Each structure stands twice: as C-alpha cells, then as structure tokens.
Amino acid sequence: MPTLEDLSKCVIKGNVAKTKKMTQVLIDEGVFPLDIINKGLIAGMGVVGVRFKNAEMFVPEVMVAAKAMSQGIEMVKPLIAESDMPSAGKVLLGTVKGDLHDIGKNLVGIMLESSGYTVIDIGIDKSPDDFVQAIKEHQPHIMGMSALLTTTMLHMKDTIELMKEEGMGHVKAIVGGAPISQDFADEVGADGFAPDAASAVDLCNSLLN
Amino acid sequence: MTIRSNIKANQTTRMNVLTPDQCQELVYAAEEAMWRTGTNFHDEESLEIVKKAGCWVDGERVRVPAHIFEQALKTCQKHIVLCNSRTGARELFVEGYNSYFGSGPCTPFTRNPFTGERHRATRQSVGWATKVLDALPNIDYAMSLGIVQDVPLLISDRHEFEQQILNTDKPIITVCVDQWGQEDCIKMAEIAAGGEEELRRNPFICLYAEPISPGVHCREAAQKLVMGAKKDLPTIYTPCIMAGGTAPATLAGVMVQGLCESLSGLVLSQCTREGAPFIMGGVYTILDMTTTIFSYGAPELSLLLAALADVAHYLGIPMFGTAGCTDSCIIDEQAGIEAAISIAMTNMSGANLNHDIGYAEQGATSNLDLVVVCDEVLGMARRLTDGIRVDEQTMSLDMIERVGPGGSFQDECCADDDFDDDMDEDDGPSCACGNFKPRLINRAAREMWEKAGGKTLTQAANEKVRDIINYHEPEPLPKDIAAKIRNIVENAVGHMPGED
Numbered sequence: 001m002p003t004l005e006d007l008s009k010c011v012i013k014g015n016v017a018k019t020k021k022m023t024q025v026l027i028d029e030g031v032f033p034l035d036i037i038n039k040g041l042i043a044g045m046g047v048v049g050v051r052f053k054n055a056e057m058f059v060p061e062v063m064v065a066a067k068a069m070s071q072g073i074e075m076v077k078p079l080i081a082e083s084d085m086p087s088a089g090k091v092l093l094g095t096v097k098g099d100l101h102d103i104g105k106n107l108v109g110i111m112l113e114s115s116g117y118t119v120i121d122i123g124i125d126k127s128p129d130d131f132v133q134a135i136k137e138h139q140p141h142i143m144g145m146s147a148l149l150t151t152t153m154l155h156m157k158d159t160i161e162l163m164k165e166e167g168m169g170h171v172k173a174i175v176g177g178a179p180i181s182q183d184f185a186d187e188v189g190a191d192g193f194a195p196d197a198a199s200a201v202d203l204c205n206s207l208l209n
Numbered sequence: 210m211t212i213r214s215n216i217k218a219n220q221t222t223r224m225n226v227l228t229p230d231q232c233q234e235l236v237y238a239a240e241e242a243m244w245r246t247g248t249n250f251h252d253e254e255s256l257e258i259v260k261k262a263g264c265w266v267d268g269e270r271v272r273v274p275a276h277i278f279e280q281a282l283k284t285c286q287k288h289i290v291l292c293n294s295r296t297g298a299r300e301l302f303v304e305g306y307n308s309y310f311g312s313g314p315c316t317p318f319t320r321n322p323f324t325g326e327r328h329r330a331t332r333q334s335v336g337w338a339t340k341v342l343d344a345l346p347n348i349d350y351a352m353s354l355g356i357v358q359d360v361p362l363l364i365s366d367r368h369e370f371e372q373q374i375l376n377t378d379k380p381i382i383t384v385c386v387d388q389w390g391q392e393d394c395i396k397m398a399e400i401a402a403g404g405e406e407e408l409r410r411n412p413f414i415c416l417y418a419e420p421i422s423p424g425v426h427c428r429e430a431a432q433k434l435v436m437g438a439k440k441d442l443p444t445i446y447t448p449c450i451m452a453g454g455t456a457p458a459t460l461a462g463v464m465v466q467g468l469c470e471s472l473s474g475l476v477l478s479q480c481t482r483e484g485a486p487f488i489m490g491g492v493y494t495i496l497d498m499t500t501t502i503f504s505y506g507a508p509e510l511s512l513l514l515a516a517l518a519d520v521a522h523y524l525g526i527p528m529f530g531t532a533g534c535t536d537s538c539i540i541d542e543q544a545g546i547e548a549a550i551s552i553a554m555t556n557m558s559g560a561n562l563n564h565d566i567g568y569a570e571q572g573a574t575s576n577l578d579l580v581v582v583c584d585e586v587l588g589m590a591r592r593l594t595d596g597i598r599v600d601e602q603t604m605s606l607d608m609i610e611r612v613g614p615g616g617s618f619q620d621e622c623c624a625d626d627d628f629d630d631d632m633d634e635d636d637g638p639s640c641a642c643g644n645f646k647p648r649l650i651n652r653a654a655r656e657m658w659e660k661a662g663g664k665t666l667t668q669a670a671n672e673k674v675r676d677i678i679n680y681h682e683p684e685p686l687p688k689d690i691a692a693k694i695r696n697i698v699e700n701a702v703g704h705m706p707g708e709d
Binding site for chain 2: 052125
C-alpha cells in the first residue's frame with residue numbers, strides 16, 4: 001500500500017494520473033480522509049511552495065503540482081463534511097474598471113490556489129459595484145484588486161470607499177499591479193500590497209493570521 | 210590595379226534569425242490565426258470599420274479574411290520619415306535596414322540622478338530625461354521615460370508631451386492615456402509644426418498604442434489607432450507578449466501570436482484609411498517562471514525581436530523594436546550586460562525604431578545613468594555594424610610595403626587621404642578608419658584611471674547626466690508656441706477609464 005509520503009511525492013512531481021490512482025487506493029484502504037488531504041496532498045504542495053521560493057521549481061511545475069493536489073482533493077471531498085474541508089481562506093480577485101489586463105491577477109490566483117486558498121476570480125473591467133456585489137455573494141476573507149495603468153488604478157480607492165460604506169470593513173482589501181506601490185496602497189486605504197504573485201500569498205497569510 | 214567583377218560584398222555586418230521561407234511560414238500562420246481564431250475589438254467604431262471592410266464580426270470577435278490582410282499590407286505606407294520639431298528637417302527614415310534608437314515611455318517610477326531616490330515620475334523628471342535624450346549623440350528620438358504623476362493622472366500625457374517638446378527638437382513618440390489625450394497631443398504638435406498640413410507633411414511625432422495580449426484590442430488602443438490613421442500620422446502598434454504567459458511558451462508560437470495582434474491592428478488602420486503610415490511593434494519576451502515578471506533582460510527578448518525584424522523586412526513594413534533595457538533594479542553589471550546584448554543584437558538585426566533605452570527594474574523605473582551608458586554602447590554597436598570595408602585602398606598593400614618588416618604603423622593611421630586633423634573632438638569617430646571613439650568607456654592605464662578619480666562606468670555616466678541637466682540647453686521652442694501649448698495643457702479634461 002502506498003504511504004501518505006508517497007502521495008506527497010506524487011504531488012511534488014506533478015503526476016496527476018498517479019496522484020489520483022494513489023488517492024483512490026488510500027481511500028479504499030480506509031485511511032482517514034483528512035489525513036489524505038493534510039498529510040498527503042497539501043503536505044506535498046507545501047514542499048512545492050518552499051522549492052518555488054528557493055527557485056528550485058518554476059511556475060509550470062507549481063501549476064501541475066497544484067492540479068494533481070486539487071484533483072486528489074476532489075476525490076476525497078465527498079467523504080468529508082464541508083465544514084471540515086481545510087482552506088487557508090477565501091480570496092476574491094478582479095481587475096478594476098476600464099482595465100482589461102489580467103495576467104498578473106491570474107498569476108496571483110494560481111499562487112493562492114496552490115497555497116490552499118479558495119479563489120473567486122470575477123474577471124476584468126469590474127466596477128466598484130461589481131466588487132461589492134461579488135463580496136456580498138461570495139463572502140470572502142480578502143478582496144484583491146489589480147490594475148496595470150496609472151489611470152485605472154484610481155478606481156481602487158472608489159472600490160475601497162464603497163466597501164466601507166456598505167459595511168464591509170471586515171473584508172481585507174489588497175491591491176497590486178505594475179504602477180502600485182506601498183505608498184499608493186496606504187493612500188487608498190488598502191490593507192495590503194504585494195509586489196509580485198508569490199508575495200501576495202505571504203501577504204494573505206499575514207492578513208489572516 | 211585590381212579590376213573586380215561580379216563581387217558580392219557586405220556593406221554592413223548583418224544578422225538573420227529567420228530565412229525568408231521561415232518568415233513566410235510565420236506570416237501565413239498569423240493569417241490563419243487572424244481568420245480561424247480572430248481577435249477581440251472592444252470598440253464600437255472599430256468593429257463598424259472592419260465589418261464594413263469585409264471582416265467577419267461576431268460580437269467583439271473579428272476574423273480577418275486573408276485577402277483583406279493582404280490588401281492592407283499592400284496599401285500601408287512603407288516609407289515613413291520622422292522630422293525635427295523645430296525645423297521640419299527630415300531626419301529618421303524609419304524603413305528598410307535603418308536602425309534608430311531612443312528611450313522608452315510610461316515608467317511609473319524614476320531614479321533621481323542627484324539624490325539617488327526612486328520616486329514616481331514628475332514633470333521635472335520627464336523634463337530632465339528629455340534634456341538628456343536631446344544631448345546624447347546616439348539617441349535619435351525621445352520617449353518620455355516616465356508617467357508624470359505630480360499632476361491629475363488622467364491628463365498626465367499632456368504634461369508629458371509639453372515637457373518633451375520644450376526640451377528637445379528630436380522626433381517624439383508620444384504615448385497618450387486615451388483618445389482624448391491623443392487628440393490634445395496632436396493639437397499641440399500641430400501648433401509646433403505650424404498647422405495640420407505641416408505636421409502631416411513633416412511629422413515629428415509618432416503615435417503609439419498597444420493591444421492586450423492575447424488577442425484583445427481595448428477601446429483606448431483601437432481608438433488611438435483609428436485616430437492615427439484618420440490623421441495620417443505614423444502610428445506604432447506594439448503587443449507586449451510573454452512566452453508562457455500571454456502566448457505559447459514556444460518562441461515560434463510567440464511570433465504567431467504577436468504577428469496576429471499587430472497585423473490585425475494593421476488591418477484596422479488600413480480599413481480606416483488606406484495608406485495610413487503604420488509601424489509594426491513588438492516587445493516579445495518571456496514570462497520569467499521563477500519571479501513571474503515580464504522580462505526586459507532575457508536573451509529571448511533580443512532573439513524574438515531580431516526574428517521580428519526579419520519578418521518586418523520580409524513584409525517590407527517598418528518595425529518598432531526594443532533594446533537598452535534591464536531587469537536589474539540598479540545600474541550594475543547585470544544592467545550593462547542586458548542593455549549591451551540587446552542593443553548590439555537589435556542593431557545588427559536592422560530593426561528600425563528601437564525603444565526602451567533607460568528602462569530598469571523590468572520597465573518599472575527609468576534611469577538616466579543607463580541612458581548615458583546605452584548611448585556609449587550604441588557607439589560600439591554601430592561600429593560593429595559598420596563592418597569592414599574591403600577594397601584596394603583599405604587593404605593597404607602599399608603601406609605594408611612602405612613600412613616593411615619591423616617597422617611601425619603608428620604614423621600611418623589611415624589608409625586613405627581624407628583623415629581630417631582638424632575635426633572637432635566632439636564629433637565622435639573622426640578617424641577615416643571609422644573606429645569607435647570612447648567617451649565613457651575607460652581605457653586608461655591604472656594610475657591614470659586612479660588619478661581621474663577611479664570611477665566606475667555608472668559613476669561616470671551619472672556625472673554626465675548631472676552635467677547635461679545643469680548645463681545643456683536644448684534648441685528653444687518659440688515663446689508664443691510654448692504659450693499656446695501651455696494653454697492646451699491647462700484646459701485639458703480628463704476622462705475616467707471605462708466611462709464615456
């Protein structure tokens with residue numbers, strides 16, 4: 001029988017088919033479902049995160065590892081009560097109004113999902129109203145806004161102000177994109193800023209802990 | 210006497226990444242992508258224009274039939290000249306194998322050359338940058354090297370343009386925030402040129418727009434392109450593409466994706482107005498898979514753009530390239546290496562109008578020290594492409610005979626008689642043998658170098674930047690013209706993105 005450590009290794013290697021096969025064997029053998037997730041699948045992804053930070057692994061490898069992990073989790077999910085499902089937190093992401101750029105936002109989403117976050121991506125060209133409606137619907141812990149242009153980044157302030165008006169001060173607002181700086185984030189009243197996709201994960205971790 | 214017959218000689222050093230057959234394959238693939246996949250236009254007027262011309266429009270998706278692209282290729286103006294803003298003199302022939310170099314636009318940040326502080330770009334920083342570009346002999350045109358941010362952001366482009374036109378007479382490539390900004394900048398340029406007709410006859414500005422990869426023409430970009438065509442002003446359309454991010458990871462896939470975007474822009478331009486001057490741009494590079502940044506220093510950037518230059522030559526249309534930039538956060542050895550490789554390679558590829566000199570920190574921060582270093586590198590790169598003239602005179606058989614074994618050639622510097630002793634020191638390479646004459650590069654003996662302060666290249670460059678800012682006086686803009694331009698800046702109205 002494969003061990004949980006073997007399952008972790010499968011995730012690290014990004015072997016989707018083998019991860020699924022091994023997860024099934026572990027389920028059939030009656031291994032405690034939460035252990036399969038925490039000590040097998042997520043543990044493997046934890047190693048991937050460390051290696052990525054050390055530049056030993058690259059984005060595409062992280063992505064296939066994340067795919068292996070999430071497919072394994074999907075198999076175990078039906079066996080666990082929803083409230084017991086481990087999640088680092090829920091993050092809602094979008095690009096601000098008038099801006100159609102989204103590669104940076106997408107990368108942040110990938111990095112967050114790889115780190116165990118549930119990510120809701122509402123897409124590009126989203127007005128303050130769109131963000132607020134989406135927050136009402138999805139109840140995230142964190143709301144992240146992206147902008148590539150010095151003109152469109154002005155919409156960030158409007159969105160944060162509208163969130164406060166709507167009594168959503170408990171949702172942490174984070175901002176990012178090429179023209180954004182810590183000073184700008186402070187100026188618009190954001191709770192945080194990250195200069196790249198990987199550090200956005202650290203930022204979310206620190207905001208929620 | 211040698212009488213040569215049917216000889217083939219290289220006038221300059223040349224480099225090719227692709228053969229004409231490979232260029233043809235890429236262009237056909239781009240035509241297929243423009244038809245099979247198409248691109249999205251987020252602009253009503255543009256959709257109307259291309260639909261009327263015969264493109265297939267389905268919502269925002271536009272599919273270009275091959276014959277419409279091929280017709281656009283035929284009609285676009287290939288001979289584009291950029292002029293001096295004060296005299297109208299025709300200076301940059303943006304065509305064929307001519308390679309011109311200048312700075313990049315739109316960095317949010319800049320580094321203050323006096324304090325070393327990194328801060329958001331301002332009116333003053335753009336003014337200083339333009340002055341430096343104006344003073345350097347190997348810099349051919351000016352882009353702003355910063356988004357002016359000490360003014361209302363929605364009209365920053367008008368302030369940028371004012372700072373540029375005040376501080377240089379070299380051609381200006383202007384990047385506007387939207388169609389309203391572009392309209393104001395064109396008005397200012399028309400005032401400087403002496404009227405709409407005069408600007409069209411001898412354009413000193415070039416317009417600029419970018420699609421969003423993969424395959425999206427946002428409203429601002431499409432509108433700017435349409436306006437450029439209507440006004441008959443040279444317009445650059447330049448996708449910024451990341452292998453593995455906004456395009457396939459294979460470099461040939463990047464080429465197809467980029468060409469599909471640029472050439473769809475060409476179609477819009479020609480469907481708007483046949484004969485409009487169009488410049489195919491490109492910043493093709495990789496998404497760095499460790500840091501997730503858009504790399505300005507990757508060797509793939511230079512390789513892809515040299516390949517694009519081959520395609521541009523194959524198509525016979527002018528091209529806008531990229532060089533002189535770095536991912537490094539400071540101007541260090543890495544910055545020098547990346548800037549030098551990209552400049553040398555771009556220059557050898559014969560790309561026409563090349564931007565982004567002075568970009569540091571993956572294009573986030575402009576740095577004037579790097580501009581001065583790149584000016585020096587350009588001197589070296591241009592020496593490399595000057596090649597070696599081989600003829601009876603330069604082979605110098607008589608001199609070799611005259612000096613003989615054990616002799617000295619020091620007094621015999623040049624092969625021919627046109628060596629000019631009186632040439633001004635500042636005129637650059639003065640010797641008829643055309644060798645590169647360093648201005649910044651150190652070749653002094655150690656003691657001499659120490660005596661002169663033992664400075665690094667970057668220190669010497671920074672001193673030159675300060676000197677230029679303190680003492681260089683650009684050709685002044687007549688006061689009445691400056692006042693009219695000021696008036697437009699003061700009355701500019703900003704438009705919030707996403708709102709009409």
